[in-house]
Amino acid sequence: MSQRILIVDDEPLARERVADLLRRQSPTAELREAGSGDAAVTLISAWRPQVVFLDVQMPEGSGLDVVTRIGPADMPCTIFTTAYDEYAVHAFDLAAVDYLLKPFDDERFARAWARAMERQTQQAVVEHARQLGVLLAGHAGGTVSARPPVPRYIDRVVVKQDQRTVVVMLADVQWMESDGNYVILHAGRDTYQLRDTLTSLESRLDPRRFVRIHRQTIVDMRAMKELQPWFGGDQMMILRDGQRLKVSRNLRVEVAKRLAGEW
Numbered sequence: 001m002s003q004r005i006l007i008v009d010d011e012p013l014a015r016e017r018v019a020d021l022l023r024r025q026s027p028t029a030e031l032r033e034a035g036s037g038d039a040a041v042t043l044i045s046a047w048r049p050q051v052v053f054l055d056v057q058m059p060e061g062s063g064l065d066v067v068t069r070i071g072p073a074d075m076p077c078t079i080f081t082t083a084y085d086e087y088a089v090h091a092f093d094l095a096a097v098d099y100l101l102k103p104f105d106d107e108r109f110a111r112a113w114a115r116a117m118e119r120q121t122q123q124a125v126v127e128h129a130r131q132l133g134v135l136l137a138g139h140a141g142g143t144v145s146a147r148p149p150v151p152r153y154i155d156r157v158v159v160k161q162d163q164r165t166v167v168v169m170l171a172d173v174q175w176m177e178s179d180g181n182y183v184i185l186h187a188g189r190d191t192y193q194l195r196d197t198l199t200s201l202e203s204r205l206d207p208r209r210f211v212r213i214h215r216q217t218i219v220d221m222r223a224m225k226e227l228q229p230w231f232g233g234d235q236m237m238i239l240r241d242g243q244r245l246k247v248s249r250n251l252r253v254e255v256a257k258r259l260a261g262e263w
Contacts, residue, residue: 003029006049008040010058018053025113037061041069049076051116056082077116153206159192168192174223178216211258213247
């Protein structure tokens with residue numbers, strides 16, 4: 001079944017640009033366009049697209065108004081597009097999959113599309129599990145109880161850098177360290193300064209991916225290459241890029257459990 005994708009932008013050339021890029025990523029996708037917020041609400045409600053590329057500033061209702069009117073829980077996978085980065089924080093508060101700042105290049109668009117496909121896969125798995133639960137409960141003659149809430153962990157942070165608003169995807173971050181009331185995020189050769197404490201940020205990170213190895217350091221377990229013994233009962237964690245980070249002896253047991261899949 002082909003993807004149903006809605007492109008929402010009041011500028012025809014902007015819609016054409018997104019459509020061209022989409023045909024490269026998904027040649028069989030069915031594309032429709034809307035030039036205003038009202039038209040977007042009508043199409044989302046009637047056509048039920050699976051992905052929406054949604055401009056923020058438009059006549060007859062902004063992109064953020066569209067999400068509010070449809071309801072965040074009922075929106076398809078949404079990628080915001082705009083030339084104004086001051087909307088980024090609000091956009092992600094409304095659970096956007098990604099945020100494309102115009103003008104964007106082909107590579108940046110491809111990353112956004114990949115994230116949308118990943119989000120769709122996750123949603124499909126959750127929905128399939130729910131349907132199986134309903135089927136099994138009905139077969140057993142029981143009633144379907146309300147599902148316990150699933151913790152929602154953040155997959156990105158928004159930081160200020162040189163008077164710009166920058167969206168940092170946590171999938172790109174290998175490790176992070178405390179620096180007073182800030183957290184330094186290390187993403188390859190790039191570093192970003194987030195105004196937050198490490199403890200506060202840790203509470204919002206997925207424990208299946210991130211592990212605290214020191215009171216000042218959290219690591220993405222996918223970036224880890226090996227552990228080596230160190231002085232005084234400590235260990236040294238070697239990352240895949242060669243970065244060496246100390247593992248506190250007080251956290252050795254916890255780190256071992258987490259690496260073994262226990263938390």
